[in-house]
Amino acid sequence: MKVKKYEAASMPEAMKMIRAELGNEAVILNSKIVHKNGFLGFFRKKNIEVIAAIDTDIQKTKKQEPLTKHNIHQKQKNQELLKNHNVQQGSLGFVEQAPMNSPKPSADILNQISELKSIITSMQKDTLHVQEHYPLPIQELSSFLVEEELNASIRNELISSLLVKWYENKEELNGDDLKQYLREILIDKLKHLSFGAITYQKKYISVAGPTGVGKTTTLAKIAAESILKDGKKVAFITTDTYRIAAIDQLKTYAKILNVPIEVSYNIDDFKKAKEKFREYDLVLIDTAGRNFRNQQYVDDLKQIIDFNEELETYLVLGLTSKYSDMITIYKQFSLLNIIKVIFTKADETSHYGQMINFMLMNNIGAAYITTGQNVPDDIHTATPELVVETLFGEDLND
Structure with a gap:
């Protein structure tokens, strides 16, 4: 058996190379996305690496034939x-x-x-x-x-x-x-799903999700866009009192963006913070990550945040997560009336089918796709077109 590795800009291009050299009897053993390093880590190029094989006896004795046996001669x-x-x-x-x-x-x-x-x-x-x-x-x-x-x-x-x-x-x-x-x-x-960034129809926006998916950074990106692009008066509330580092992180972003921040330990603190920010256009609420498998976490959130008609909640999901975990997370947080999802860590994976799987199978759209840690960059308003282009390997940061 003859085994050979090919690298090309796309799967169709790789298949042409394989067919030209090995013929139609070749078998695809494996394929994966590979990145070519650019200058100082920038301008990385995404290629596809394919390993193909052919039985050398078949290659010698068989003539290449069309993959379909019956040609259709007339339209x-x-x-x-x-x-x-x-x-x-x-x-x-x-x-x-x-x-x-x-x-x-x-x-x-x-x-x-x-x-x-x-x-x-x-x-x-x-x-x-x-x-x-x-x-x-x-x-x-x-x-x-x-x-x-x-x-x-x-x-x-x-x-x-x-x-x-x-x-x-x-x-x-x-x-x-x-x-x-x-x-x-x-x-x-x-297209039948709901896509797009926040619309300011609701004054209070909260983000929820498991630990480590980038909720705080995502919130800072939304704040920066709202201030710099839309001229909104923005404030932060954090209920993530389980990790000092999380509070410090949001305080750092608040200082950079020159916006106020309040820490809520209970529902009374949350109501006081709302009253303090009554003159603001947009109040962004950060929540604790913790273990998404623990139902008590969602119950605790409802004890701290007043999830009423004034508030929209977005679920943050990392694209490096397993699809089964995404489903578990969504079910766990569905009690919070999730409006849309925000997909993070798009720069840390080369496979995006789970993004489409999740939306179509759960009938929910997306607000944003994020591609790194840079604030206010590395966040993109989600659209059906953007999701599909991401699937086909388009670099969102180009």
């Missing part, structure tokens, strides 16, 4: 196939029989139906390997979605839509066309 036949057999776009997909009074399909069309059925059936088995019988451009995108750890059900819906697009327009599409179509599908799937 009209593709359209007739899709019209008469009702391939459902955006679902896991199935092929219905033609109506009794419809024209008898040709052998070529029946072959195409059989091929499409085979592809969709294999998709429903939820294999984590790239399916050899996908058309090559879809095979590449399927590999990309698996690598980004996109949920299997979401991934299968996307591949189903790509297959329909391919068979409708096979003679006119290439890999870049399908990649752009995939972007459009993902953006459209996210």
Whole structure:
């Protein structure tokens, strides 16, 4: 067996290199994102590293063949196939029989139906390997979605839509066309969710979440944007009395931004702080991290903060967290009426599928994505377009 490592700017580019050298029988063993160091750590370039293998006996004896056995020669036949057999776009997909009074399909069309059925059936088995019988451009995108750890059900819906697009327009599409179509599908799937930064409709904004996800730094970034960009009069309240370092950190930010800060140990302190800041445009509230698995933590928060109609709460989630932990965190804090999530540590991971998984499967949008410790930089207002571009490897700090 011949094994070789390839490095390219994107998965499609790597797949072209592999196919050119090893042929269509090559197998992808592993793939990962790698970073090339720029000048003094800046201008880092993100590449993809792929390890591929080929059985040398197969390479010698087999001729390269198209990944699909039956070529579709005419666009009209593709359209007739899709019209008469009702391939459902955006679902896991199935092929219905033609109506009794419809024209008898040709052998070529029946072959195409059989091929499409085979592809969709294999998709429903939820294999984590790239399916050899996908058309090559879809095979590449399927590999990309698996690598980004996109949920299997979401991934299968996307591949189903790509297959329909391919068979409708096979003679006119290439890999870049399908990649752009995939972007459009993902953006459209996210658009029904609520996105965007704080709107100042509510005077009090609190951030909640487990320890270590960057709540205090994120709050300082929001404060800086509100002061510098929107000219708002801002104040801080912290209820994180469990760690002296946390109070000192927020006090440092308050001093830099020239805003007042109050520490609340109980609900009476919180009400006094609210009264003190009654003339301010925006009051940002920091909370303690602690162990998110402890329900008592959420109960304690409700004893300190008056979660009423004047307040919006955002859940802060680190993108370095496991998806299962994200779900546990969300369930634990759902009693606080979370408005949106804030995704942090986007600079510390190379896989972003869990961000899309979380939003689509929990029907909740995002306010911000943060990419580092710099205040007021390294925070970006979340949009469906930004989320998808992040998935496709765009550097948010460019």
